[in-house]
Amino acid sequence: MPAVDRRKQVLEAAAKSFALFGYKATTMDQVAKIANVGKGTIYTFFTNKEELFDEILHAAILEMKRIAEHILREDQDFFDNLYRVLDALLEFRDEHALFIKLSQEQREFGTPKANDSLTKVENVIVGYVQKVVDNFIRKGEIKPCDSQVVAFVMLKLYAALTADFNNLREPLHKDQIKEYMMLFLADGLRSSAGTKSSE
Template identity: 55%
Template sequence: MDLTTDRKSTDRRKQVLETAARSFAAFGYKATTMDQVAKAAGVGKGTIYTFFANKEELFEQIVRELIAELKAVAERTLDPALPFADNLLRILQQVLAYRDRHGLVVKLSQEVREFGTPMANGGLEAIERSIIAYIAGHVGEAIAKGEVRQSDPALTAYMMLKMYLALTAEGGHLHEPLDAEQVLAHFRFYCLEGLAVK
């Protein structure tokens, strides 16, 4: 059996997927060419089109895999013994840290800022939506357990993510950057406890 040429179809597919993922992360969506991916994957260009209908579908599949990874990070971080608030903070911290360290997300963010590439923007939005949906699930559970006040889980999850991002990434020039411990304390303060005097 010739190991060089006799590879199963699943191997080729995986090879394409991995190569493309690396290329999208390194060069972004539009600067990644199908020719280049084919060459780097050691595969004819036509072969890619037997697995993926077009460049967009190839990209979407890679985003889907990243979302699965983020979910895995969240599941790994989740500790059922801890109260909801602690899990929420741990997960936000871990998931967003992973996201920000991941080459693909970093590159896509830059591409959106710089060129406004619609596909790159769509990918990032899909990631954001999936994070909100994941948190919303746990908010729903927390409400059922009486750990969180009654509210719309989806909207609450959305507000939580926005607040967390307001404290960390965004608006870096409107307030001085906060370290991890400060972010944690402030998030608890603003999001969970509320500003009204008790």
């Protein structure tokens, strides 16, 4: 085990810088300085800027997925699950915020390949959420709907409330985010069994 894990230093520095300044505005010099390593060192671990970016993206995804899978309980209802998963995810909000913002920065990347990579990652998340949504549609807990659209909107809603909103006002509190997520998702999606007495 090395005294210092240079690879990890680089990853953390890059994550911070990408989240703070975006892909294009993050320079390799900056990353090297934050990571306290030589610029060339970055290239011993990552072929190029794009791959460094990719790795960070994938790591964030993996962790989010790990958290979600750990929390999900098939034997409980959708909104309970949603609530608990949100709770867990928001615990790491600051770490995700990094990813979230990157995801928002759509179509702003240097190379088409970088764009594709971002889209691909996003698709993975949406696909995962979609499967969960499908499950609960089958169980009749939420209205029949296009699960992909719903999954996509859930992601965007999470991103909007955790990250984007900060440009407009001071960040929302954890509880506020949950409250608004539930407002839009729960009451709208909640299986109509008995609600809305008339139509």
